[in-house]
Amino acid sequence: MEKKTNILKKFVGNQLFIPLVALLLLIIFNLINDPSFFVITILKTKEGFPVLSGSLISIIDFGSELAILAIGMTIVTAATGGQDISVGAVIAISGSTMLRVLCGTNPQPDKLLAPIFVAFLVGALAAMLCGAFNGLLVAQFKIQPMVATLILYTAGRSIAAWINENRLPIIGEPSFGYIGNFLPGVPIPTPVFIAIACMIIIALVQKFTNLKLFTQAVGINEESSRLNGINPKFMKFMSFVILGLFVSVAALIKVTRISTITYSVIAKDIEMDAILAVALGGNKLSGGKYNIWASILGAYVIQFLTTTLYKLQVRSDALPAYKAVVVILLVIISAPAVRDKFAQITKKIKAKKAVNGGV
Amino acid sequence: MKKYLAIILALAMVFALAGCGAGKSDKITVGIINNDPNESGYRAANDRSLKEMFTEENGYEASFFYSLKNDEQIAAAQKFITDGVDYLLISAADTAGWDTVLKDAQKAGTKVILFDRTIDADPSLYEASIVSDMAKEGQQAVDWLKSQNLSEYNIIHIQGVMGSAAQRGRSGALDDEAKASGWNIVAQQTGEWSADNAQQIVQAVIDAKTPFNVIYAENDDMAKGAVAALDKAGITHGVGGEVLIIGFDCNKWALTELLNQNWNYDGQCNPFQAEYINDIIKKIEAGETISEKTIIMNEKGFDATTITEDDVNNYGI
Structure with a gap:
């Protein structure tokens, strides 16, 4: 009996609990509403390869970028106690850089000017530079992260347009599209594999380096971490550079999905969803301890919600309102303050029970 | 020595200014307020066509100002009016807030032509509005x-x-x-x-x-x-x-x-309002009246x- 409650307590106390419950609620809702939501069928793509298709596949496919961004956003949040709101704009910059490398000055090239991998590296460099810029403002000049990243949030999309001199590059080369869609012969969308690769990388980094320990230390108490020999400025700076790397991966997926870019709307408002994923994962937005898996799960919950709302055919002008209501509920439930309160209440009840039992 | 130099410089400036004035008299000056050309392909094409039309060869002296913010656009309009441009061409970021500026323009004798977007103002305050339907x-x-x-x-x-x-x-x-x-x-x-x-x-x-x-x-x-x-x-x-x-x-x-x-x-x-604007300016310069203020462009499918x-x-x- 004792053991059972302990397991239950452990489970409820786990950070993954809230996003899992949210996910479960969405699943139950869809089961009642229309069980065909979960049907996965096999379709043939334009090129004639059989691929899996269905709402679930769409969720893990379109959720990839958000999951990847959630990883970086969690680290920035933990280290600096603030959020990066320039993510969408930096996706535009990074994506635009990749296309510039591939196309040069010809918007519709017959042949790519460089291997896609090289273009990605240059795009990643651009995104990490943007991250370094944000990191410098936050770490060195002690500017509030949201204010510091407001600069690129405002200017980023114009910079992206300027990189390609406002041309609209369109890539006809089919292998470019494989990255955002399907590899020939593979029935699962490629972005899913990319997201999994990112998760494996961050898991390995956390296991074999002190990134998590140091980041959390800086986030909890900057001064004491400094006294313990950690350089808080460097950790904050690095958290933005790491986010930059993940942003460039998301940018690669975004531009390869449709083989082109629209500077003003690509990945619009994605930073808000990424921050939301972190909050939904029950991480403190004021920094400190974090759980990356909870954020990733939060990202998929958000995508699950988006796909559900699209499927429900909610009227377009009402869609943001619906999303807002669900989001408010989820965030309030997962807020650390509310969870502490819950824990207190359950403790009290238990104490009472114990007293009663004693009598 | 220094004094002479100063006098020469001052004279040079006066002549330069006179030169400017002479240039102004035979060219039509236009101040163009537009949205940021990076906004979309539409805006880029729109900006390109304006730049091709309002050139010195076509008898214009054009200054451009870009912003997606209404207040910045209004400030720029005020500046163009003080500079004394002949025509003010506006693609407004927002429909509201232009009344005062347009009245100032009327007082200063600056003629206003709206393009691409209308604004909430009395039609007597502008010459024409060229829009898409x-x-x-x-x-x-x-x-x-x-x-x-x-x-x-x-x-x-x-x-x-x-x-x-x-x-x-x-x-x-x-x-x-x-x-x-x-x-x-x-x-x-x-x-x-x-x-x-x-x-x-x-x-x-x-x-x-x-x-x-x-x-x-x-x-x-x-x-x-x-x-x-x-x-x-x-x-x-x-x-x-x-x-x-x-x-x-x-x-x-x-x-x-x-x-x-x-x-x-x-x-x-249709982003190519420049031709329509040019026609209207030519008509006004020739002393004709513009009968229909709202001009809807031809658009194809x-x-x-x-x-x-x-x-x-x-x-x-």
């Missing part, structure tokens, strides 16, 4: 769709940012016709002009196994996103395909898709079965 654009596309005589109409309707002029005009036409002719709109969602969102919207319909045979996307980017979802599911589109594709704005790449028979129809949103290479080059933006 978004409802007409939508109507043209819907009429074309009707003329296809499909046996049934199951339409995915991907809207622009809700409440924008383009969205209201283009959605309105389709909504009315769907009601009148009993067309079935299987999905109506806002893609907020973004290809990503459009792709997800169409993917959701495919996942739900709802049959559809028309995609009505309110701009080219969203049509492209929709087509990406179709390609993923192996659904054919375009001329002779299972699904008709309708887009708007006539980007060059979109017209090429039409030429390659991948899409079916693209409605124009292209059909994949009739589009030519020349159309792509002439009308693609």
